[in-house]
Amino acid sequence: MIERTIKILTPHTSPHKTCVMGNEGIARAALEAGVNGVFAYPGTPSTEISEIFSHVNTFQSNPINQEKYPEITKDPVYFEYSINEKIALEKAIAYSIGNRSAMCVMKNVGMNVASDALMSVTYQTIGAPLVIVVCDDPGCHSSSNEQDSRYWGQMASVPMLNPATPADAFEMIKQAFELSGKIKLPVIVRTTTRVSHTKGIVTYGNINHEFGIPKFERLPEHINIPARTAAAHARLLDKLKNENVLELLAVNSKYIFNEHKAKHGIISTGVATTYITEILSQNNVTEKVNVLDLGMIHPFPEKEVVSFLKRDYEKILILEELDAILENSVRTIAQKNKINTTILGKGFAGLVTTGEFSIDLITNVLQDFLETDFSSTENITLADTEKYLNNLPPRPPALCAGCPHRATFYLLKLAISREQSELILCGDIGCFGLGALPPLKMLDTINHMGMSISMAQGLFESAHNSEKKQKVVALVGDGTFFHSGLASLVNAVYTRANILVVIFDNRTTGMTGHQAHPGASRLPKYHEIDIPPLLKGLGVEMVKTINPFNIRDSFKQLNKAMEFEGVSVVIAKASCIFLPDFKDKIDKKLKIAVDHNRCNSCANHEDALISCSRCYAPKNNLSRAKAKLISEISISGDEQLCPANICNHGFFNSIIEGDYKSAVEIVRDKMLFARTCSAICHRPCELFSTQNNVVPIKKLKHLVSAIDENFRDFSHPKKRTKNAIKKISL
Amino acid sequence: MIKNYKILIAGVGGQGIVYLSNIIVEAAMLSGIPVSVSEIHGLSQRGGVVTSGIGLGEYCTGFYGKAGVDFLIGLEPLETQRCISYLHTRSSVVFGNYRIQPYSVNAQMAEYPDVVEFAYYLGKQCTEVAFIEHFPEEIDSVLYNVFLLGRATRMKDFPFKKEITERAIDSVVTGYYKEKTLRAFKLGLDYELNKQMV
Numbered sequence A: 001m002i003e004r005t006i007k008i009l010t011p012h013t014s015p016h017k018t019c020v021m022g023n024e025g026i027a028r029a030a031l032e033a034g035v036n037g038v039f040a041y042p043g044t045p046s047t048e049i050s051e052i053f054s055h056v057n058t059f060q061s062n063p064i065n066q067e068k069y070p071e072i073t074k075d076p077v078y079f080e081y082s083i084n085e086k087i088a089l090e091k092a093i094a095y096s097i098g099n100r101s102a103m104c105v106m107k108n109v110g111m112n113v114a115s116d117a118l119m120s121v122t123y124q125t126i127g128a129p130l131v132i133v134v135c136d137d138p139g140c141h142s143s144s145n146e147q148d149s150r151y152w153g154q155m156a157s158v159p160m161l162n163p164a165t166p167a168d169a170f171e172m173i174k175q176a177f178e179l180s181g182k183i184k185l186p187v188i189v190r191t192t193t194r195v196s197h198t199k200g201i202v203t204y205g206n207i208n209h210e211f212g213i214p215k216f217e218r219l220p221e222h223i224n225i226p227a228r229t230a231a232a233h234a235r236l237l238d239k240l241k242n243e244n245v246l247e248l249l250a251v252n253s254k255y256i257f258n259e260h261k262a263k264h265g266i267i268s269t270g271v272a273t274t275y276i277t278e279i280l281s282q283n284n285v286t287e288k289v290n291v292l293d294l295g296m297i298h299p300f301p302e303k304e305v306v307s308f309l310k311r312d313y314e315k316i317l318i319l320e321e322l323d324a325i326l327e328n329s330v331r332t333i334a335q336k337n338k339i340n341t342t343i344l345g346k347g348f349a350g351l352v353t354t355g356e357f358s359i360d361l362i363t364n365v366l367q368d369f370l371e372t373d374f375s376s377t378e379n380i381t382l383a384d385t386e387k388y389l390n391n392l393p394p395r396p397p398a399l400c401a402g403c404p405h406r407a408t409f410y411l412l413k414l415a416i417s418r419e420q421s422e423l424i425l426c427g428d429i430g431c432f433g434l435g436a437l438p439p440l441k442m443l444d445t446i447n448h449m450g451m452s453i454s455m456a457q458g459l460f461e462s463a464h465n466s467e468k469k470q471k472v473v474a475l476v477g478d479g480t481f482f483h484s485g486l487a488s489l490v491n492a493v494y495t496r497a498n499i500l501v502v503i504f505d506n507r508t509t510g511m512t513g514h515q516a517h518p519g520a521s522r523l524p525k526y527h528e529i530d531i532p533p534l535l536k537g538l539g540v541e542m543v544k545t546i547n548p549f550n551i552r553d554s555f556k557q558l559n560k561a562m563e564f565e566g567v568s569v570v571i572a573k574a575s576c577i578f579l580p581d582f583k584d585k586i587d588k589k590l591k592i593a594v595d596h597n598r599c600n601s602c603a604n605h606e607d608a609l610i611s612c613s614r615c616y617a618p619k620n621n622l623s624r625a626k627a628k629l630i631s632e633i634s635i636s637g638d639e640q641l642c643p644a645n646i647c648n649h650g651f652f653n654s655i656i657e658g659d660y661k662s663a664v665e666i667v668r669d670k671m672l673f674a675r676t677c678s679a680i681c682h683r684p685c686e687l688f689s690t691q692n693n694v695v696p697i698k699k700l701k702h703l704v705s706a707i708d709e710n711f712r713d714f715s716h717p718k719k720r721t722k723n724a725i726k727k728i729s730l
Numbered sequence B: 001m002i003k004n005y006k007i008l009i010a011g012v013g014g015q016g017i018v019y020l021s022n023i024i025v026e027a028a029m030l031s032g033i034p035v036s037v038s039e040i041h042g043l044s045q046r047g048g049v050v051t052s053g054i055g056l057g058e059y060c061t062g063f064y065g066k067a068g069v070d071f072l073i074g075l076e077p078l079e080t081q082r083c084i085s086y087l088h089t090r091s092s093v094v095f096g097n098y099r100i101q102p103y104s105v106n107a108q109m110a111e112y113p114d115v116v117e118f119a120y121y122l123g124k125q126c127t128e129v130a131f132i133e134h135f136p137e138e139i140d141s142v143l144y145n146v147f148l149l150g151r152a153t154r155m156k157d158f159p160f161k162k163e164i165t166e167r168a169i170d171s172v173v174t175g176y177y178k179e180k181t182l183r184a185f186k187l188g189l190d191y192e193l194n195k196q197m198v
Helices: A002-009 A022-032 A047-061 A063-068 A085-097 A108-121 A151-156 A166-183 A226-239 A243-251 A272-282 A302-309 A325-336 A359-370 A385-389 A404-415 A431-436 A451-462 A478-494 A531-538 A551-563 A580-585 A622-630 A648-656 A660-668 A674-680 A697-705 A715-723 B017-031 B077-081 B115-125 B141-153 B162-172 B177-190
Strands: A016-021 A037-040 A078-081 A102-107 A130-136 A187-192 A198-204 A253-256 A264-268 A289-294 A296-298 A315-319 A342-344 A472-477 A499-505 A542-546 A568-573 B005-012 B035-040 B049-056 B069-074 B087-096 B128-132
Touching: A002 A022, A002 A047, A016 A022, A016 B017, A016 B035, A022 A047, A022 A130, A022 A166, A022 A187, A022 A198, A037 A047, A037 A085, A047 A063, A047 A078, A047 A102, A078 A085, A085 A102, A085 A108, A085 A130, A102 A108, A108 A130, A108 A151, A130 A166, A151 A187, A151 A296, A166 A187, A166 A198, A166 A243, A198 B017, A243 A253, A243 A296, A243 A302, A253 A272, A264 A272, A264 A302, A264 A359, A272 A289, A272 A315, A272 A359, A289 A302, A302 A325, A315 A325, A315 A359, A325 A342, A404 A431, A404 A499, A404 A551, A404 A568, A404 A622, A431 A472, A451 A472, A451 A478, A451 A499, A472 A478, A478 A499, A478 A531, A499 A551, A531 A542, A531 A568, A542 A551, A551 A568, A551 A622, A622 A648, A622 A660, A648 A660, A648 A697, A660 A674, A660 A697, A660 A715, A674 A697, B005 B017, B005 B077, B017 B035, B017 B049, B017 B141, B017 B162, B069 B077, B069 B141, B077 B087, B077 B115, B087 B115, B087 B141, B115 B128, B128 B141, B141 B162, B141 B177, B162 B177
Parallel strands: A037 A078, A037 A102, A102 A130, A130 A187, A264 A289, A264 A315, A315 A342, A472 A499, A499 A568, A542 A568, B005 B069, B069 B087, B087 B128
Antiparallel strands: A016 A198, A198 B035, A253 A289, B005 B049, B035 B049
């Protein structure tokens, strides 16, 4: 990691070609533009940008590095993971007003959180350059929606750049810094997953060290009051007509494949351009079409588009991922200028506003548009692919092996019967959201960051006067809790909601790659905030911290918190497996073995051939697990001595939990004739018991085998026969 | 300048797919070939699918579509099989039989496909297929990626010569692992396939 940091900080006096990921190019470009401070909240696909600055900041503030690398550690770049995007942008704005250039980085949905800060600063003024990087996620690879952030340009009236490649992104970040400084407006650079997570060749140059001198000017623009806003709005719109803006619009409106006069024209933006250039050149049809790539999309490059429209094309195709923003603007301009060329866009040849583009989709679109068949240049597909593609097992993401969230979910599964109770579990964004998928299936709702606690309050309130009134559970990760859950919790306490909040505290922002947050700062530059005193200060009366791996104690605490009337909070605290805190505790040579003196389960699994844990009964038997957890006395496994190898503890525990059918299944797991067994067995398990109170296993067996309906289901014995080594027919 | 050429690396998070693509990118840079890579690794750490498409040549992106991949390096057999619609009759494939079972298979809700049968199928369909049924024991499983790269380098249509790939490894890998990595590469290079499988 240190080598990568040194690489990104090293200035090059002559052009240096390198192949980097879009996000890395963005970080480097900001450094070359002389950024002073970076403010961010992590979120895929934007995270790598902020991570680089986090490493840069740690590297530059280390005294050893300062001595060893004086050149690249001078004028260190400030960096912070703010608690959410709104705070990040607000602080970045203030930093810029303090005359230091700033960059604010977030993912698509982050811009929604930050938008309050964006929408009025544009009426006011900034100081040093301020660039906002927003990374969209068409196709929702890792986001809760695929919103088109290009609207923010129009909405907030700020210049917006939309790169197609890492090299574009690199250039545009530099342009954005320059423009922002000149017109005193924030500039947005919007990327998509396929730009941010694509590697391409970028040319590194020198790093600008002309750092702004901190100063605050008392300007009337810093006070935003209604009397001034109308005039400010007009001033803002004037800024967008500034010559620097017009110049940049011209620079970023590029003609591609323009050597031949063609009947077909394409206007495209963003990653659409890269698809077009590849497909056209691959199929040798570059002569048939002219392409205009628009890299700057707000304000709309009217002059450039009109001159393209006037080039007498028969047809013009607009290619852009997600919404028809460019298309609608082009149609408006065409109408205004009375240009009658056919304009095609969404709705043509399968172009829709959802999902991301692909080579296959755009190949079809271009074939239709150019009325040309590409099949002569295409490769021949393999035969019978369906046979090998159908029924392939999917590979959905799952919680990591050893993840503490699994333990917490297991506890919840034991404490809250999903089959028998209507209790609602409101989930949130983060790693633990994977608990919504099978086999856990422990979440009923997932919305956006921090919604879980509000959802629980609202659902509780909606049932307030009905008979169904019961506690609602909110589940939230530690990072999300600080991002936006905290404010919602204040509201819950304030409105006397009856909810249980379980904070899945794995000591990091897990899903995005282990960034710091106020509850788990890890770096000396941050001050760590302890959650329990914070909650107590808010007036939460019941706050319990549990170690989810200590199942017996945690189960008790969780049940108490469920019973509590009012807001109760359980903090399931155990570190993520990727953190040093977890790794240091693990002895890698450790092997797992069963301690028969403490095991309260069957010992039968020792007999490998008739392993009881291979089949249905023990695996899915939660009631048995629950009984095991709350039992006061534990009986050693090797005392069972059942000649038929039946798991007596499982059998008994199922009965305690009232799950008679499982009890019968446990017997039938080994012995199909459960009734006969209960009649003829000489009950060695009872005779040899060392406990004072003998458990009447035989009587119990008699009891459950008298229930006829439990014998009707033969699916499990049938399933077992599939793997049986021997089959006996009677 | 070579004609546009696409390499796809497929596998599961943690197998070193991005690492391998870094080496190939370096090889392209050393050869002066324009290169572009597209990776999908959103949930890689949670055991999800990771793919990396590498495009060599001007205007060639790392994106891939139907019958658009010329060379496939499969680090995991199931993920190799998932990619066959991207292959064409002149494609080359190198893949290893190192299985990482998804949850659905572990929970006996789905069956893992028959890898050997699939290898025979692929062998008949594509120009050149190298199937590593058993990785040599001396190789650490974290270096299977480099081993496969070594085997790939030996194949007819692989766009880089042995010396270039070796130099790329030398410049990408640093410190302690360099020697081990180069050794895994060399073993892959010298690996003789089971004749019946070819």
